[in-house]
Amino acid sequence: MKQYLDLCRRIVEEGEWVENKRTGKRCLTVINAELNYDVAGNKFPLITTRKSFWKAAIAELLGYLKGYDNAADFRAIGCNTWNANANENEAWLNNPHRKGEDDMGRVYGVQGRAWAKPDGGFVDQLKKLVDDLSNGIDDRGEILSFYNPGEFHMGCLRPCMHTHTFSLLGDTLHLTSYQRSCDVPLGLNFNQIQVFVLLALVAQITGNKPGKAYHKIVNAHIYEDQLELMRDVQLKREPFESPKLHINPKIKSLEDIETWVTLDDFTVEGYECHEAIKYPFSV
Numbered sequence: 001m002k003q004y005l006d007l008c009r010r011i012v013e014e015g016e017w018v019e020n021k022r023t024g025k026r027c028l029t030v031i032n033a034e035l036n037y038d039v040a041g042n043k044f045p046l047i048t049t050r051k052s053f054w055k056a057a058i059a060e061l062l063g064y065l066k067g068y069d070n071a072a073d074f075r076a077i078g079c080n081t082w083n084a085n086a087n088e089n090e091a092w093l094n095n096p097h098r099k100g101e102d103d104m105g106r107v108y109g110v111q112g113r114a115w116a117k118p119d120g121g122f123v124d125q126l127k128k129l130v131d132d133l134s135n136g137i138d139d140r141g142e143i144l145s146f147y148n149p150g151e152f153h154m155g156c157l158r159p160c161m162h163t164h165t166f167s168l169l170g171d172t173l174h175l176t177s178y179q180r181s182c183d184v185p186l187g188l189n190f191n192q193i194q195v196f197v198l199l200a201l202v203a204q205i206t207g208n209k210p211g212k213a214y215h216k217i218v219n220a221h222i223y224e225d226q227l228e229l230m231r232d233v234q235l236k237r238e239p240f241e242s243p244k245l246h247i248n249p250k251i252k253s254l255e256d257i258e259t260w261v262t263l264d265d266f267t268v269e270g271y272e273c274h275e276a277i278k279y280p281f282s283v
């Protein structure tokens with residue numbers, strides 16, 4: 001939690017104003033930040049200086065792992081975060097590749113599970129790395145990448161947290177996640193949870209111990225309409241201790257995730273937090 005607040009403070013104190021064309025808003029911005037999560041010690045990085053809707057963040061991750069491309073599918077598993085990008089952005093609404101209401105196009109999980117090969121067929125990156133890690137193999141390329149510039153025009157948004165690299169040392173699994181753009185008040189609250197859960201879950205289904213997760217962010221920003229709430233409300237609060245995350249131990253394979261896993265399989269113990277803050281969202 002301290003590292004999150006340090007980053008927020010750094011943006012408030014040292015950030016530079018940058019115009020953003022896509023949203024039409026200015027962002028207070030710093031370049032390069034890194035966060036570390038102790039997954040082995042189960043220090044679940046939930047924001048405590050406001051209420052975190054952590055279940056929606058896990059649902060979003062599950063949707064990516066299942067390869068969803070539709071905001072309605074995300075809603076059905078408890079996540080509303082893609083409604084606006086799928087249905088309210090003018091550029092995407094006018095894009096001939098959009099297949100109708102709620103379509104997100106070829107983003108995130110679609111690339112992770114079905115990256116189109118130029119010579120036909122698809123690559124399932126997630127299945128490959130789960131199979132390798134289950135057999136104790138780390139070929140130094142256990143990478144899940146959503147970043148496919150050849151298909152950006154076929155999706156509603158370029159992926160922000162776009163590359164996850166897994167590393168196996170003995171039977172301990174580590175994760176390095178790379179993010180190009182980060183809405184620190186809203187998105188990072190979700191992304192921290194997702195990096196942590198991705199390592200915990202992949203370690204569990206591959207029969208390894210979770211180790212450390214490293215989260216690299218390039219452009220970290222606060223939108224102009226979020227600044228006051230961050231500076232004058234959230235940053236004035238004292239954080240609480242990190243809670244613990246429990247994942248149903250019956251989850252043992254990628255197929256389990258694809259077929260029966262729901263948000264009921266994730267529980268948090270000892271979450272103490274300040275009251276909710278509703279930050280403005282930019283489409």
Ligand SMILES: Nc1nc(=O)c2c([nH]1)NC[C@@H]1CN(c3ccc(C(=O)N[C@@H](CCC(=O)O)C(=O)O)cc3)CN21
Pocket residue numbers: 052053056080081082085157183186187188189190277278279281282283
């Ligand atoms: N501007 C922007 N920021 C983002 O963080 C973001 C995007 N766009 N577009 C794609 C996804 C969608 N994400 C989102 C979208 C909404 C919330 C959000 O509204 N969170 C609220 C409440 C969540 C709930 O009630 O379930 C929050 O208080 O955290 C968070 C992440 C993250 N990404």
Ligand SMILES: O=c1ccn([C@H]2C[C@H](O)[C@@H](COP(=O)(O)O)O2)c(=O)[nH]1
Pocket residue numbers: 022157158160161181182183184186187188191
């Ligand atoms: O997981 C996510 C997804 C999105 N974001 C934020 C970062 C930016 O504020 C916007 C995306 O805008 P771009 O113009 O494509 O950079 O969404 C996030 O923080 N986390």
